[in-house]
Amino acid sequence: MSDMIKDETSVRLRKTSWFLLVLACLSVSSAVAAQAQQFSADIVTRHDDAPAPAGRLSVLDGKVRIETPEVPDGFFLVDPAKPSAYFVRPTARIYMDARQSSRLTRLFVPVDPDAPCQQWQAMARLAGVAGQGEWRCERAGEETIDGHNTVAFRVSSGAGEGYLGWIDRERRFPLRIKTDDGTLIGLERIKDAPQPASSFELPASYGKFNPEALIEQIKQSDVWVSRPGAAEASHP
Structure with missing residues (x-):
């Protein structure tokens, strides 16, 4: 037994x-x-069904690199985990906070397909355009776009703005964004392939450009000229 x-x-x-x-x-x-998420894609905008190239995007383990024709002398590096968003100028060997340089750095970042608002709001807050209060994401259904399974959300920001976003469930990344003015920004010709890690790193030799510090330096130099009447106004 x-x-x-x-x-x-x-x-x-x-x-x-x-x-x-x-x-x-x-x-x-x-x-x-999740850690090995690697792909690249073309960014295309459409307004009144007229397509226009808007840049190139690549992703490696949550980090995003964006190149746009508007700023051909550099590129954007976004790391939502920190969060951080920089504009890098290789010729000048400098980088700076992206802030509101491009809305792409706020919209095309990895998000939770079931609750994307938190990450979108965090990136908008980093850029200084989040507004007051919590953002709301209302689920608007599911849709297959170019063979990709997506879930759609209507987003309402604290600043009173909104947009419609389609999130690729597999990649946990926005596939399309439709803004209030009717512009559709989307990723096309997506290629799942290894991305070079060096493309997502800031070289140690690059320095950070600080506009506020530069202004202070100029104020202390002979180049700075006070506004006419300012001295008289301050000394009645």
Whole structure:
């Protein structure tokens, strides 16, 4: 009788160990897949159905690099995990806070397909355009776009603005954004392929450009000229 109990206990332990091993493997696979997110795509805008190239985007493990024709002398580097968004100018070997330089740095970032507002609001806050109060994301259904399964959300910001976003569930990334003025910004010709890590890093030799510090330096120099009447106004 005791031998039978031992055999049953041994079988149960083996089954439990196998089940735990499968769960561990699935967890590791999911984590690796999330960390190994790598793809590139063209950014295209459409207004009144007229397409226009708007740049190039690439993603590596949550970090985003954006190149646009509006600023051909540099590119944007976005890391929502920090969060940070910089504009980099290789020729001058400097970088600076992106702030409101491009709305693309606020819209095209990794988000939670079921609750995207938190990340969108964080990036808008970083740029200084988040407004007051919490953002709202109202689910507007699901749609297949160019073979990609997406979930759509109507977004209302604290600044009174809004847009409609389609999020690619597999990549956990916006596939399309439609703004209030009817402009559609989308990713096309998406390619899942390894991206060079160096393209998402700030070279150690680059310095950060600080506009406020430059203005203060100019004020202390002979170049700065006070506004006419300012001295008289300050000394009646």
